[in-house]
Amino acid sequence: MPDVRVVNVSKRFGKVVALDNVSLHIKEHEYFSLLGPSGCGKTTLLRLIAGLIRPDQGEIYIGNRLVNDVPPEERDIGFVFQTFALFPHMNAWNNVTYGPRVKGFDMVKAETIGHEVLEMVKLHERLDAFPNELSGGMMQRIAVARALAAGAKLLLLDEPLGQLDAKVRADLRYEIRRMAKDLELTAIHVTHDQSEAMAISDRIAVMRKGKIIQVGTPNELYMEPASIFVAHFIGESNFLEGYALNSDNEGMLVELRKNVKVHAKRNNINSGQKVVLAVRPEIFSVEKEKKEEENVIPGVVERTTFEGTTIRYEVKLINQDLVVIVKPSMTEKWLKVGEQVFVSFPPEKAHVFLYPERGLKDEISVE
Amino acid sequence: MPKQGAIGALGNLSSKRSAKYGMYLTAVIVLFALIILPPILGIALKWGSIAYVLGRRDLLSRSLIAVQNSFTIALLVSALGVIAGIPLAWVIARSKSKWIKIVDTLADIPFIVPTSVLGYSLLLFWSLPEGLSSLFESSIVSPGWLLIMLLHFTFSYPVIVRVVVGALLDYKREYENAARTLGAPPFVAARTVTFSVIKPSLIAAFILAFARSISETGATFIVAGAFENGPVFIQHMKESLSQGAITQAEYDGATVFTSFMLIIVALLIFLVIRIVGPKLKLPVKKIYPAVEGKLSYTKACLSRNIVTLLVFFLIVLVPSLFVARTAFSAILTDTFAESVSGSGIWGEYWQSLALSYILAGVVTLLNVLIGLPMAILIARKRLGSLFSAVLDLLVxxxxxxxxxxLGVSLRGFWKETVAFAPEMLLLIFAHLAITYPYFVKSMSAAVERISIDMEDASRTLGAKPLIVFKTIVLPLTKYSILSGAIMVFTRSVSETGATIAVVSTLKTAPVVLVDWVTHPSQFTASQRGLGSGFLMFFSFLILLALRLAIREKGRY
Incomplete structure (x- = not known):
């Protein structure tokens, strides 16, 4: 099963830089996701790996083979398109067996593979159906089956769940991962849905504006975001502006607005520099009484929103910063709007980043 | 309350169901009264005259052979046109080279050249001493069936290329990409997926080429020699009548019988294509990986492109424009001064040219007026899906x-029912009937492309139907209206067959040219060349102006 190496690859479309000197290593058997907002270059990267477009510079290796000049039909890949691209003039069976037939497999082998993959996607009873007779979920399964039937060692999925209802999407994402793992394939999955990527990936590359921002396991990306953008795009974060002071045993001391001082995770930032403190909403504790904890800041509840499993508070802190706090709705006592509260957070879970040159708003923008 | 002007009053009127349905009903009545019923009734009214031709076995046999020739040539030319047109369409649609834009523009030229000029140009190139024959000291292709086939191929080719290019540009490349990622080399992906998906467009291209081939009269008459197809036979009958070789009754009988046969066989063939076409499966199951793999890559593609471009330049483009050479040499002779002064035969020529363009202008305007409501009626299914589908078919x-x-039957109808109808009116009705489908089809497709949500959004914001039309439909379709107008205008200027059939005194420019070319002893080569050159020049000029108007304005 092949690994995939992308080495210093760039791609332009006219004046638009779609990929800017991107390098990446996807290990064999790995279920890898390319995650990022629309227009970040993730689909371009996938199509370059598939050979549907050619890089302007850089190299792409599948296994040990340099594939820059290899046409897509000779790359041993399976590609699942966002629109499924099921051939409308062929029924499910002919769609699924298309790969084995064009690759010149004998009919018996082609048919055996066809039956196996249809069995795998549990659509054996619909082999006579044409694409327009299938539901979105069924079309998606046939598209996966077709990609697998061609004997792919590398499965490329371009937003394969993008056109499906939320419930079907949630079910199918685990099914695709299971199939890829059962068949020991290397899979590269493009998505803009961070929860989808987090749920199914071994590792994720977060992309933005043609560059890879961070690569890591879902856990690493969530717990240790390397940038403000990743902290914002993966999950949710509160961003508090301030200045770095000195570091001591309890971590880095940061002065927020109106002289409010808090400790955060240790960092190499020099004192005196403008910084942004990122704290996840679920990290905060919120109490009616002041307790002897670190980083306690008084505030007032401005809004509460019931979200089913969680309840969401917007609390205005004493320094006028507004923070979002999320708590389990069933196990915690609810607070009321206007209540005085004390908000706190553990220093080791608050990340400090240098204040971006182009401003915070621009840094977290997904446009 | 703001003061209500005429537009406001009309807007209010457009909200009324009675006004709206009145307009659609008028469009339907116009369709039946001017386009559908007259040709059918024309044949019916003259049905009795068929007895005269049944009594003349020689005429009957000539008529049947001519009809058979028409369809044999049309089928062969359309099939060859599709086979030869696909590679050029592919090159135009897929090549990223800047040069291909030039080929793309050149591909339209045979479509723009009026067909009678095209016929003369091909005759010069292939048969007369001025053309290729000068290199071989004998005629390369003599007038007859082969020259007719070359002619019909030449004017069908750009139509086919245009339709297939459109289909390839609209086609979702994702299907082809999917096939490639599944292991199909480009040739296999195109054969098994792309062409199957765009099959309806290939059938449409075939139908258009076929229809154009069986309709063409003027140019065919120029290159036919002694060979007769349906339209040439009817023209020969007209000449025989004027020479007194046959009686009026025999003329009526022969033309009505031939027209009836042409209409019935054409309708039967189109019905068969419409029913069988969608069910026709392209051979996609069997795949030959080794051979087709070789056909997919550089050498084979390069050879294909070279052959394609050679066919286009040597068989289509150069013969189409060959007449320009004669026209340019005529500028240096006294003929040019004669022509400008309008003396001798040129008086009639300029009149015919003016008539052609005035007629085309009037017909284009009428098409816009009566075709738009019908296009909306069909596109928006205003009178129900079934009725709209029937109207779409009838159009x-x-x-x-x-x-x-069509000309023969229209003359039969209007002369029998409104004997005093002036010939100009007959000419307008005939050209209107011929061009009406071109405008309605292109407009209904344009209206269908506009999301109904946009019209609904406009209505929910308070716009009356007329204002919706003025502010949404019209701006979004104005370039399609212009494109449709260009098609109608070009078709009307080129039209010869129906013109010959419906009128006896009025002559349009193509009819005059056919006269000049088919009577070589009465007219000089310079006169024929210059006459063709003027018609071609003015047609190019008008079309260039219209094309500039719609350039770079997007698909709507």
Whole structure:
């Protein structure tokens, strides 16, 4: 099963830089996701790996083979398109067996593979159906089956769940991962849905504006975001502006607005520099009484929103910063709007980043 | 309350169901009264005259052979056109080279050249001493069936290329990409997926080429020699009548019988294509990986492109424009001064040219006025899906009826029912019937492309139907209206068959040119060349102006 190496690859479309000197290593058997907002270059990267477009510079290796000049039909890949691209003039069976037939497999082998993959996607009873007779979920399964039937060692999925209802999407994402793992394939999955990527990936590359921002396991990306953008795009974060002071045993001391001082995770930032403190909403504790904890800041509840499993508070802190706090709705006592509260957070879970040159708003923008 | 002007009053009127349905009903009545019923009734009214031709076995046999020739040539030319047109369409649609834009523009030229000029140009190139024959000291292709086939191939080719290019540009490349990622080399992906998906467009291209081939009269008459197809036979009958070789009754019988046969066989063939076409499965199951793999890459593609471009330049483009050479040399002779002064034969020529363009202008205007409501009616299914589908089918009828047959039947109807109808009116009705489907089809497709949500959004914001039309539909379709107008204008200027059939005194420019070319002893080569050159020049000029108007304005 092949690994995939992308080495210093760039791609332009006219004046638009779609990929800017991107390098990446996807290990064999790995279920890898390319995650990022629309227009970040993730689909371009996938199509370059598939050979549907050619890089302007850089190299792409599948296994040990340099594939820059290899046409897509000779790359041993399976590609699942966002629109499924099921051939409308062929029924499910002919769609699924298309790969084995064009690759010149004998009919018996082609048919055996066809039956196996249809069995795998549990659509054996619909082999006579044409694409327009299938539901979105069924079309998606046939598209996966077709990609697998061609004997792919590398499965490329371009937003394969993008056109499906939320419930079907949630079910199918685990099914695709299971199939890829059962068949020991290397899979590269493009998505803009961070929860989808987090749920199914071994590792994720977060992309933005043609560059890879961070690569890591879902856990690493969530717990240790390397940038403000990743902290914002993966999950949710509160961003508090301030200045770095000195570091001591309890971590880095940061002065927020109106002289409010808090400790955060240790960092190499020099004192005196403008910084942004990122704290996840679920990290905060919120109490009616002041307790002897670190980083306690008084505030007032401005809004509460019931979200089913969680309840969401917007609390205005004493320094006028507004923070979002999320708590389990069933196990915690609810607070009321206007209540005085004390908000706190553990220093080791608050990340400090240098204040971006182009401003915070621009840094977290997904446009 | 703001003061209500005329537009406001009309807007209010457009909200009324009675006004709206009144307009649609008028469009339907116009369709039946001017386009559908007259040709059918024309044949019916003259049905009795068929007895005269049944009594003349020689005429009957000539008529049947001519009809058979028409369809044999049309089928062969359309099939060859599709086979030869696909590679050029592919190159135009897929090549990223800047040069291909030039080929793309050149591909339209044979479509723009009026067909009678095209016929003369091909005759010069292939048969007369001025052309290729000068290199071989004998005629390369003599007038006859082969020259007719070359002619019909030449004017069908750009139509086919245009339709297939459109289909390839609209086609979702994702299907082809999917096939490639599944292991199909480009040739296999195109054969098994792309062409199957765009099959309806290939059938449409075939139908258009076929219809154009069986309709064409003027140019065919120029290159036919002694060979007769349906339209040429009808023209020969007209000449025989004027020479007194046959009686009026025999003329009526022969033309009505031939027209009837052309219409019936054409309708039957189109019906078969419409029913069988969608069910026709392209051979996609069997795949030959080794051979087709070789056909997919550089050497084979390069050879294909070279052959394609050679066919286009040597068989289509150069013969189409060959007449320009004669026209340019005529500028240096006294003929040019004569022509400008309008003396001798040129007086009639300029009149015919003016008539052609005035007629085309009037017909284009009428098409816009009566075609737009019908296009909206069909696109928006205003009178129900079934009725719209029936109307859509009926609008196509004049497209598949050979134009000379349409002319014969129209003359039969209008002369029998409104004997005092002036010839100009007959000419307008005939050209209207022939061009109507072109405008309605292109407009209904344009209206269908506009999301109904946009019209609904406009209504929910308070716009009356007329204002919706003015502010949404019209701006979004104005370039399609212009494109449709260009098509109608070009078709009307080129039309010869129906013109010959419906009028006896009025002559349009193509009819005059056919006269000049088919009577070489009475007219000089310079006169013929210059006459063709002027018609071509003015047609180019008008079309260039219209094309500039719609350039770079997007698909709507």
């Amino acid at each position: 196509n009828v004049p497209l598949v009826v050979p134009s000379i047959a």
